[in-house]
Amino acid sequence: MTDYLEKILTARVYDVAQETPLEYASRLSIRLHNRILLKREDMQSVFSFKLRGAYNKMAQLDAATLERGVVAASAGNHAQGVALGAKYLGTSAIIVMPITTPELKVKAVEARGGVAVLYGETYDDAYAHARELANEKEMTLIHPFDDPEVIAGQGTIGMEILRQHQKPIHAVFVAIGGGGLISGIAAYIKRLRPNIRIIGVEPIDADGMKQSLQAGKRVKLDQVGLFADGVAVKQVGAETFRLCQQYVDEIILVNTDDTCAAIKDVFEDTRSILEPAGALAIAGAKAYVEREHITDQTLIAVACGANMNFDRLRFVAERAEMGEQREAIFAVNIPEGPGSLRRFCECIGKRNLTEFNYRIADQTEAHIFVGLQVANRQDASQMAATFEANGFKTLDLTDDELTKMHLRHMVGGRSPLAHDELLYRFEFPENPGALMKFLNRMSPNWNISLFHYRNNGADYGRIVVGVQVPATEMEDWQAFLRTVGYRYWDESSNPAYHLFLA
Structure with missing residues (x-):
């Protein structure tokens, strides 16, 4: 059995990585009535924690092996970590990336001296090609998560957390893709302070670790959601699965709206913009507080990445209000006749409108599609009840994905x-x-x-x-x-x- 405590304590990460701050999120803490601390891994030079594990793995290679070069497969963050580590160690790096990888991340790899090879539509395609290249060129494959040296490198984050905050900690929240990050953090923290809860966070459409833990074996997902691309992994690692079985207390699932709201929360506290995978831990902490109704506890969330495409911000901004439960969407039927629209608007009162679409349906009734700012989900339910009480048949569409993505832009067709x-x-x-x-x-x-x-x-x-x-x-x-x-x-x-x- 690998002694991860020793591996983490002796890991070589600080040649390229910095000890990131553990930052108090004041606005979010006040709102949640708990002390929320953010471990700012988005402040690394590659805007992600990934360089810790990648460099630690490469730093353990002997000179002859290192001279032949390294190969990796990644959609972005691991790629940049490998490229930077290889440049520092004076070796070559080939990074196989899916053809869907944004140009921003491809250029970031090339800027750090890596050779980017675009192959396949998914990470699995890229990984298979990377293995072929490693065998063909006798280069070393640097796995993004399922390797003890990579896990130990990520585990230095847990070491820093305990050194930076020696007071009681209720829970640490960590995003899960393949499981390398949470495995390293958990292996260290649970050895020294086993009373701290380690809670993983996954998207509801990429929950490979949760399903695997429930099944008692590694499960391979047929498909994974693409929004939080940094954790879009179909099958978790064998070693990371073993460590999560041993150390992780539970896994919380969050949806796209929750993640977008968490990105906004971190921006309001830090003026930094996390990528979706980087904000998962914050979304999980919020969901945990709401479920457990805890107060005055210290919760730490690892903000693990900030490689965000600028064009994606439009989508994040639209969905953040949904994730914060500050917008409700309704379809309302009103009688087609004089005064009906006025009566409907009187029901809305002084609430802010986020969207209003009206189209005549037939001679007897009209359909209205309306978005309203609300305080919370209960407020939305009360608004629907108000409409119904005034004789307007109402359908609450706030949680309907088809409506949020498409129909709100197509009403009346x-x-x-x-x-x-x-x-x-x-x-x-x-x-x-x-x-x-x-x-x-x-x-x-x-x-x-x-x-x-x-x-x-x-x-x-x-x-x-x-x-x-x-x-x-x-x-x-x-x-x-x-x-x-x-x-x-x-x-x-x-x-x-x-x-x-x-």
Whole structure:
């Protein structure tokens, strides 16, 4: 068994890494009635903790091995850590990156002396190619998480936390992708202060560690969500899984809106902008406080990365209000007649409107799509009750993904010609030709009756498609879904779709 305490204490990370501050988040602490401390790994030179483990691994290699060079697979943060470490140690580094990797991260690798090779659409594709290159060129593969030296390098964060805050700590929150970061931190903290809770945080659509711990074995996910790309891992490591079984107390899942709200929280306290994966721990700490109703405790969240694409900020800003439960979205039916709209607006009162869409439906009623600023989720429920009490049939769409992503931009599009229409959402890697690849796979006999695409400045694209598929061709449609290769959701029964578009 590896002695991680010794490995962490003797890890070589400070040639390239700095001891990052443990910073008090005053605004967030006041709001949550607890002391929230942020471990600022986003302040490393590569804006991520990843250089600790990568460099520690490379620093352990003998001179002959190091001279042959290193290979890594990464979508960004690990890549930059390996490139920087290789430059410091005077060796070459080949970094295999998925073709969907943002240009910002590719250039960051090249600026640090690494050779970027774009290959495949996913991390798994890139990793397989990296292994081939390592074997072919007799270079050393630097794994992003499932390696004791990498884990020990990340564990120096736990060492710093205990040295920087020697008073009681209730819990430490850590994002989980492959598990290297939380494994190293937990292995150190649990050996010295086992009463501190170690809590992992994963996106609800990339929860490989949670599912694995529940199953008692490593589970490989068929697909992972792409928003928090830094933790988009289909299968956690064998060694990281073992350590998490031993040391991690629980795992909390958060959604995209929670993550966006956490990015905003950190910005308001620090004026720094975390990437989605970097903000997971903060989102998890907020969810934990809400669930446990604790006060006056010290909670530490590892802000583990800030490699954020600027174009993605638009999406984050839109969804942050949802994550903070400060915006509610409703579809409201009102009688079509004089005075109805005025009565509806009187119900809203002095609340701030975030969105208001109106379109006549028929001679008897009109549909209104409205967004309102609210104090919390209970406030939203009370607003819906007010509408209903005044005779307006109301549908609360605040938690409906189709509405938040697409319908709020498409309200009012009905057509008597859209017979046999199916409505599906698709998510695909955002790279040249992806949309055409999708369309080419569809049967030319199927008419597209509705189509909405919005570029969110992210590594992925999302579309909603209305397709007219005759009942006799449903088997062909199902075959298309099985082979298209993209994540999809059937929204044909969505009540918002039937209200505004069907």
